[in-house]
Amino acid sequence: MRHPLVLITATFIAWSLAFLVLYATQATGCHISAERANAITMLRIVLCGLAILSVAGVVALARYMRRQTFAEASDADRFLRTVGSRVSIAAIVAVIFCFAGVFWLTPC
Amino acid sequence: MSQTNRTNSEAIALHRQLEHIWGTKPGWGRLAAVNHTVVGRRFMLTALVFFAIGGLLAMLIRTQLASSNSAFMDAETYAQVFTMHGSIMMFLFAIPFFEGMAIYLLPKLLGTRDLAFPRMGAYGYWCYLFGGTMLIAALIGGVAPNSGWFMYTPLSSAVYAPGINSDVWLLGITFVEISALSAAVELIVSILKIRAPGMSIDKMPILAWYMLVVATMMLVGFPPLILGSILLEVERAFDLPFFDPNRGGDPLLWQHLFWLFGHPEVYIIFLPAAGAISTILPVLSGTPLAGYRLIIASIVSMAFLSFGLWVHHMYTVGIPHLALSFFSAASALVAIPTAIQVFAWLATIIHGRPRFSIPLLHIFGFFFVFVIGGLTGVMLAMVPFDWQAHDTHFVVAHLHYVLVGGFIFPMLAMAYYWMPHLTGKQPVQHLSNAAFWMIFIGFNTTFFMMHLTGLRGMPRRVFVYPPESGWETLNFLSSVGSFVMAMGFALVALDFLLIFRFGRAFRRNPWKAGTLEWAMPTPPPSYNFASLPYIDNRADLLDPEAIGPHLAAGKGYLGFVRHDRMEVLGVDSITGEPDQVVILPRQTYLPVWTALATGSFFLLMLFKLYWATPFALVAIVALFLLWNRSSAALEGGDMLDIGHGKSLPVHVKAASPPSHLAMVLTLVADATLYISLLFGCMFLWVSAPNWPPADLALPRFGLTLGAVAAMLAVAMGSRWSASHPAPGMALVLAGHLTAGLLLLTVAFIDMPAPSGHAAIASMVVVLVYAVLHHGIGTVFAGHALWSTLHRGPLCTLTLRIGRLWHGYTVLAGLVALVFPYVLDSLARTGGG
Numbered sequence: 015m016r017h018p019l020v021l022i023t024a025t026f027i028a029w030s031l032a033f034l035v036l037y038a039t040q041a042t043g044c045h046i047s048a049e050r051a052n053a054i055t056m057l058r059i060v061l062c063g064l065a066i067l068s069v070a071g072v073v074a075l076a077r078y079m080r081r082q083t084f085a086e087a088s089d090a091d092r093f094l095r096t097v098g099s100r101v102s103i104a105a106i107v108a109v110i111f112c113f114a115g116v117f118w119l120t121p122c
Numbered sequence: 123m124s125q126t127n128r129t130n131s132e133a134i135a136l137h138r139q140l141e142h143i144w145g146t147k148p149g150w151g152r153l154a155a156v157n158h159t160v161v162g163r164r165f166m167l168t169a170l171v172f173f174a175i176g177g178l179l180a181m182l183i184r185t186q187l188a189s190s191n192s193a194f195m196d197a198e199t200y201a202q203v204f205t206m207h208g209s210i211m212m213f214l215f216a217i218p219f220f221e222g223m224a225i226y227l228l229p230k231l232l233g234t235r236d237l238a239f240p241r242m243g244a245y246g247y248w249c250y251l252f253g254g255t256m257l258i259a260a261l262i263g264g265v266a267p268n269s270g271w272f273m274y275t276p277l278s279s280a281v282y283a284p285g286i287n288s289d290v291w292l293l294g295i296t297f298v299e300i301s302a303l304s305a306a307v308e309l310i311v312s313i314l315k316i317r318a319p320g321m322s323i324d325k326m327p328i329l330a331w332y333m334l335v336v337a338t339m340m341l342v343g344f345p346p347l348i349l350g351s352i353l354l355e356v357e358r359a360f361d362l363p364f365f366d367p368n369r370g371g372d373p374l375l376w377q378h379l380f381w382l383f384g385h386p387e388v389y390i391i392f393l394p395a396a397g398a399i400s401t402i403l404p405v406l407s408g409t410p411l412a413g414y415r416l417i418i419a420s421i422v423s424m425a426f427l428s429f430g431l432w433v434h435h436m437y438t439v440g441i442p443h444l445a446l447s448f449f450s451a452a453s454a455l456v457a458i459p460t461a462i463q464v465f466a467w468l469a470t471i472i473h474g475r476p477r478f479s480i481p482l483l484h485i486f487g488f489f490f491v492f493v494i495g496g497l498t499g500v501m502l503a504m505v506p507f508d509w510q511a512h513d514t515h516f517v518v519a520h521l522h523y524v525l526v527g528g529f530i531f532p533m534l535a536m537a538y539y540w541m542p543h544l545t546g547k548q549p550v551q552h553l554s555n556a557a558f559w560m561i562f563i564g565f566n567t568t569f570f571m572m573h574l575t576g577l578r579g580m581p582r583r584v585f586v587y588p589p590e591s592g593w594e595t596l597n598f599l600s601s602v603g604s605f606v607m608a609m610g611f612a613l614v615a616l617d618f619l620l621i622f623r624f625g626r627a628f629r630r631n632p633w634k635a636g637t638l639e640w641a642m643p644t645p646p647p648s649y650n651f652a653s654l655p656y657i658d659n660r661a662d663l664l665d666p667e668a669i670g671p672h673l674a675a676g677k678g679y680l681g682f683v684r685h686d687r688m689e690v691l692g693v694d695s696i697t698g699e700p701d702q703v704v705i706l707p708r709q710t711y712l713p714v715w716t717a718l719a720t721g722s723f724f725l726l727m728l729f730k731l732y733w734a735t736p737f738a739l740v741a742i743v744a745l746f747l748l749w750n751r752s753s754a755a756l757e758g759g760d761m762l763d764i765g766h767g768k769s770l771p772v773h774v775k776a777a778s779p780p781s782h783l784a785m786v787l788t789l790v791a792d793a794t795l796y797i798s799l800l801f802g803c804m805f806l807w808v809s810a811p812n813w814p815p816a817d818l819a820l821p822r823f824g825l826t827l828g829a830v831a832a833m834l835a836v837a838m839g840s841r842w843s844a845s846h847p848a849p850g851m852a853l854v855l856a857g858h859l860t861a862g863l864l865l866l867t868v869a870f871i872d873m874p875a876p877s878g879h880a881a882i883a884s885m886v887v888v889l890v891y892a893v894l895h896h897g898i899g900t901v902f903a904g905h906a907l908w909s910t911l912h913r914g915p916l917c918t919l920t921l922r923i924g925r926l927w928h929g930y931t932v933l934a935g936l937v938a939l940v941f942p943y944v945l946d947s948l949a950r951t952g953g954g
Contacts, residue, residue, distance in 0.1 A: 093324030100419035115447030
């Protein structure tokens with residue numbers, strides 16, 4: 015996790031994983047719950063939980079990355095931290111904006 | 123090797139020696155060229171030839187559509203023409219052109235002499251040339267692909283496209299994709315490892331950042347398309363029904379795989395052009411680029427977001443609202459990092475004093491056209507609007523505004539900007555202005571009208587339309603505009619010829635740029651720099667006028683010739699501190715022979731001579747093994763002097779050699795393909811009709827257990843080989859052979875016929891993937907064992923690279939063994 019290039023991309027890698035998990039859960043959930051009572055409600059609860067977890071996870075990861083200190087930080091380290099923080103902000107916005115629909119849109 | 127007090131004659135002698143080693147030989151020797159300047163120029167020139175062919179096809183399309191009920195072309199010809207126009211422009215022009223640009227420019231911008239793997243670059247070029255030639259030959263022969271450039275099934279499946287047209291696309295494009303993937307690996311490794319000493323990651327020129335992001339996107343973006351092409355070709359050739367809904371397949375699987383590649387591809391095309399603008403614009407504005415760090419954050423964010431939009435090409439296929447919202451939101455979001463770049467460029471212009479010039483004029487064209495394309499893109503990202511405009515000319519207009527705006531205008535800007543570097547001549551600018559305005563006016567006349575015909579309901583890809591449709595006037599104007607644009611491009615070609623022939627000579631750095639490509643003679647020598655610079659400032663804020671003579675006098679690093687070797691320095695990817703001397707292979711015919719063998723494999727597949735394909739495969743493997751001969755000669759070297767009192771190890775003994783990173787990246791691409799395959803099979807379970815199959819069967823437990831044991835032997839042997847190379851490699855070899863044979867038995871004897879149902883086909887293909895990896899592992903281990911027995915102990919690098927492959931193969935093999943059980947259990951519990 016401490017490799018400098020991971021620092022830049024970690025939060026968006028988390029966003030990508032959350033994207034795949036939510037899309038796969040939604041598709042699989044709709045497939046297996048087609049003929050089961052209350053399954054859609056259950057699916058929405060699961061999706062809402064996953065979305066909240068994703069946001070919390072990306073925010074926590076961004077905070078963790080920000081706390082990483084460099085004892086003798088070079089220009090390259092400082093540069094990567096600055097770029098990494100900006101990418102993290104973008105990832106937090108992305109994770110909130112992309113998955114907000116789970117709270118009100120038709121899941122299936 | 124004192125480098126501080128050289129006389130002029132010594133410096134001239136150094137240049138001659140370097141040219142003798144690095145230069146391309148005349149006559150047939152040109153086929154052996156591996157130099158990045160030569161390969162880059164070839165890529166760009168070949169791409170421009172394909173661009174001219176694609177443009178000619180566009181003219182045919184516009185001639186056909188200029189009037190209603192036109193008899194100029196029949197439906198079949200028109201289908202081939204529009205399919206080839208799209209395919210050529212996307213696969214044979216746009217991507218290869220920027221690959222060529224990157225191959226030509228990057229080593230120069232990074233202050234080094236070549237890319238990390240020159241032979242791979244040459245092999246990529248030949249694959250591209252042969253693959254593209256296959257497609258053009260098919261066009262001339264009247265059997266070109268005819269199912270549209272995204273080849274939707276079932277239109278491209280055997281039932282509706284029984285000829286070889288679709289096979290030409292699937293095999294030809296896959297052949298070209300090999301070139302793109304090899305370029306991606308080569309570019310990433312070169313940017314991270316082969317730079318001038320001192321060029322830490324924060325000092326890299328902005329174009330290197332763009333290319334690093336783009337090459338990474340290619341690495342994970344192209345495998346889904348390659349997988350899709352393989353699955354569709356396997357369906358067409360061997361009747362494995364991945365896309366046939368009657369037998370558990372689903373045409374939507376193709377759409378997912380295609381657009382998983384197809385949407386990032388738009389950004390893969392746009393970002394290099396944006397990188398060129400970020401390089402050129404500050405020079406022409408006389409001020410540093412505004413927001414360097416913010417731009418890097420934007421392109422990293424954009425790269426990720428661009429992979430989350432693929433379904434926005436599929437809004438009308440019946441996906442639930444919630445899933446659509448994920449993709450619609452990502453589609454809207456991706457406009458933000460794009461806008462950040464546009465505003466950073468505007469800020470650069472405002473802060474500086476822009477000099478009017480032809481490149482700047484084309485950048486203006488880019489701003490105007492690309493912003494309009496971006497705005498219509500945001501419109502199409504909104505689901506309700508897309509439902510109205512889907513598959514109409516509005517989408518065609520949007521696509522062209524984005525790609526012509528985002529690629530063609532920047533390409534022309536960079537062509538005029540770097541023409542002095544390529545040719546040693548400065549533009550005279552007599553025709554350049556007129557050419558720009560003809561392209562700009564012609565383009566907008568052509569494609570703005572298409573927005574209107576699209577909003578009036580004209581579908582894309584129709585070859586005739588009725589006179590009462592109300593589309594005729596707009597179409598006629600569109601066609602007139604297209605001919606004006608074509609004349610503009612012809613004028614650009616003439617302008618370039620005139621510059622090449624009559625352009626003004628210049629001394630150095632005509633644009634007063636701060637990048638290293640101007641710190642060398644123009645046209646550039648084959649070795650770029652007689653010695654390598656030490657970089658202590660951002661590499662686009664340098665002073666080439668001062669650096670150039672210093673390097674030309676051989677006063678930098680490696681300012682000498684040693685054993686007629688082609689040497690560059692390898693650096694730590696973050697700090698830029700040099701950590702190894704990378705010895706590059708000399709000119710060789712192996713790339714062209716290997717590409718010919720690869721091409722013969724694809725041709726044998728195309729003409730359905732499947733019995734002969736193993737011979738081609740053996741030839742390919744044998745030729746690749748010959749590539750390894752020169753690497754073996756490097757073993758045994760000590761610390762090497764690099765000048766200025768420093769010594770470094772040769773790359774085969776370094777901690778992080780380029781080839782190790784290259785293998786890691788290759789496995790990343792490979793794993794992306796495998797994950798796409800597994801997800802694709804799961805998608806069929808979720809989405810396809812006619813599940814579960816009636817005769818789903820599982821492998822015999824004994825065979826599974828035997829295969830697991832063989833894979834464990836591979837893992838143990840690989841670990842053991844570090845201390846006991848010969849017995850360790852023998853165990854790996856035996857393990858791979860046994861596991862491969864057992865998996866082959868499971869795939870073709872234990873399983874029912876794979877043509878019966880997509881579930882069985884999925885299991886078989888996953889198992890065959892593992893078998894192929896064990897096969898390649900067998901070759902690796904066999905070669906390593908042979909080398910150990912005949913040449914003595916293997917170098918640690920060979921073992922380390924081998925371990926990566928063996929480890930991945932074991933992991934992939936175990937997943938392949940578990941996969942049938944997982945799919946079986948899913949099909950029984952939730953399928954149908």
